[in-house]
Amino acid sequence: MDWLHAYEDELRLVFEESRKVISAFPEPLNAYGQSYLDQFNVFKLDSHKNYICYLLPFWLQDRCSLSPALTRSMSAGNVFFMLYFFLQDDLMDSRETPADQALPLANLLYVEFLSIYLPLFPADSPFWSYFNRYITEWADSVSGEAGRDYFLNDRIRISHKASPLKLSLTAALLLSGQSPLIAGAEEMLHTVLLTLQMLDDYEDWEEDLRDGNYNCLLSLARTYAGAAGEPLTEAAVKDFIYITGGLAAYAATAEANHLMLEDFPWQLPRLLSFHLVLVKNLQQIAAAIEAEKQLLQAGGLDYWLSRHGNLS
Template identity: 80%
Template sequence: MDWLHAYEDELRVVFEENRRVISAFPEPLNARGLSYLNQFNVFHPDSHKNYICYLLPFWLQDPCGLSPELARRMSAGNVFLMLYFFLQDDLMDSPEASAAEALPLANLLYVEFLATYLPLFPADSPFWPCFSRYISEWADSVSGEAGSDYFLNDRIRISHKASPLKLSSTAALLLSGQSSSIPEAEAMIHTVLLTLQLLDDYEDWEQDLEDSSYNCLLSLVRSSTGMAAGEPLTESTVKDFIYVAGGLTGYAATAQANQLILEEASLQLPLLVSFHLVLVQNLQQIAAAIEAQKQLLLGGGLDYWLSSHSNLS
């Protein structure tokens, strides 16, 4: 199913609305805000793409009977919230980040996010206890990551790093009278977020190893190779696990298991499931390509050379 291209026109409206609002911030926060927004603008070729953040309200539009206007509004709110939390991540992760520059902008973005939901839910709505819980889950996850091995011991806390994303699904279900489906929607989103992190951690493992940042793939390498607690993990050990031991095949199998969980869910969110399948296939293709290259090398140097240079004929 087309979880992306069918919504390109809607996303152009969303990012234009985000630009309009941020442009009205006081100087120089408006310029900083627009520059930061561009780093995640889906239409910029070199930007960081956070598709689930932008698109989740549109994927919920038909299952929850949302109007196009409300779906766009919620998507724009998600972008404001994403920028707010990413600014905080930057402060926590980078010693070069400036709190004096980031925090004023972050708070303006947070106010704009709140403006999306305050008119939709009265003070006694169950939306607000969910709001508090999701923020608490995020805080617990990011504060405990350095001292815990979430991938081995508590995988839901990996997903909790993006817990505030669930606000849009919870809002959509409440507005459509489907509050009983909120726990299953939360579980489905947790599953997708875990696979997203698996893919991100494969792509970032070298930088995370250098920075001593937590990484699911590096956690798997440590456990699979029987490393002692505190023993330093080396780049060569990780590469041996990926390229010699075929460790990425088992890593991708975790994502495939997540796909089966989503397909068996009683709550029907087909576009979310289709998005997840693309993530799974990406990991599987990476693992298969590594294994195919290894087999060529095992088959002999001439076979590998012929295969690598066949496109020249």
Template identity: 75%
Template structure:
């Protein structure tokens, strides 16, 4: 089965149900919420595609024996939790978004997530202990990211930026009486989340450099340059990516993550297939750079540098 296309009909229902719930929010929060949902709706052109959030319940369905309605219900819950945490991220990262604008909607989204997951687990269920731990991991990660240089020092904390996603696998395994597999599922998801963040950071490195945000690729570029205390420049990062083969090294880390995933005994083939797509995207970009360099090395190197270093 395909990790995405085989679930398109179900995803349409997930987003339809999410829209129905948000439409019932008080005005103007309903319109604000629908607009925000559309930014992540996989069926909207130009939207951000957070596939793992929507699809992880479906990827766990067979392993955990979940019914289709329950799987869909969990996916809807994930959408609300995703929107809640993305609003937190937006508020922390943006100079334009205000707490007065973001927090009322965020709290409604959070309550809807609880409304979906709370009936599945009684108050004394271990689910709620995992819930608390995942939130703590997220808070620790986002509060220390700027000073911690996680990519070089503690890559697990990069994955912890999306720790609440692990609620999906933990919930599914608890519901199917497979609690002994929770730790292994967590470790698998950590590897996927690291590669996903690495891919996002490659795509966003110029914006992150400009805004001073932490970025895995920029961390590697800074280390390559000797970290002499001087701030990175766009030209030095381009030199790292296009001239010294930095992206090939970066993609190599993602490939190592995939080999680690393949060594786990827990069989989640859709999760592996999704991760392989992420790895191949990085590999293809790195290979394209290296191929053009090879083509231009015989007398064309100056053209290569001009082409890739002209926007400073």
């Protein structure tokens, strides 16, 4: 995993600096902010590992001739912006998130992000037009996913849920005088973000089914079940995953994404390596399910069904 281990020392500095900045927030937002940061700190056990957010500036460093200090600063900016949007996601998805703390903290994080980028780009820089577009893409995506089936009909909007991440990519290309590459680089990142969301949705499908959240895997399962417009049951999803081999089809989409990435004329090798890990994870999960099913088919089907619940 060269896409991670080569940058561990730098990432420690990023999280240490981010924690230092947040610790200076007014009480009690400083404690709340540090606790929230820990939920995504790659060096904390059981944290959510949003690798692409922290690491994208480092993957761009050589290709865009970024100094180590600027690269760390952009990574920290990504951390602040990530937390800003995740707090909003929490407020939209859960009634348990304390709005009286989450909203003020989110605004402080937003200001810290701006404090990094404002000195880099004057007001008339095209960066701010990209900034407006990416925020608009995010808003459109998160507000429409409940009523539109993005995975079947408009997959780019799945990637748009993470559109703000493109800011560090666009910033690096602008700073290095490579603005003609921005459109293609955006498309490349969209492909990675789609596969990343697909893997997350496999891991979260039971929770998303229970909470009524949109989920790529559930979208595909609903199609296989012929349940368009109807509530999807847990039994139908398990039938799709464990009986009909639906996860193999799901993983095939991720593999097709990787083939597209390999054809892009402009490459970020460590972004490609990261994406391959995502694809292999899905393929290995699908293969393990199929292998176990084959082993149990000869006299062991009852055992299989008992392990995976009532699938019929």
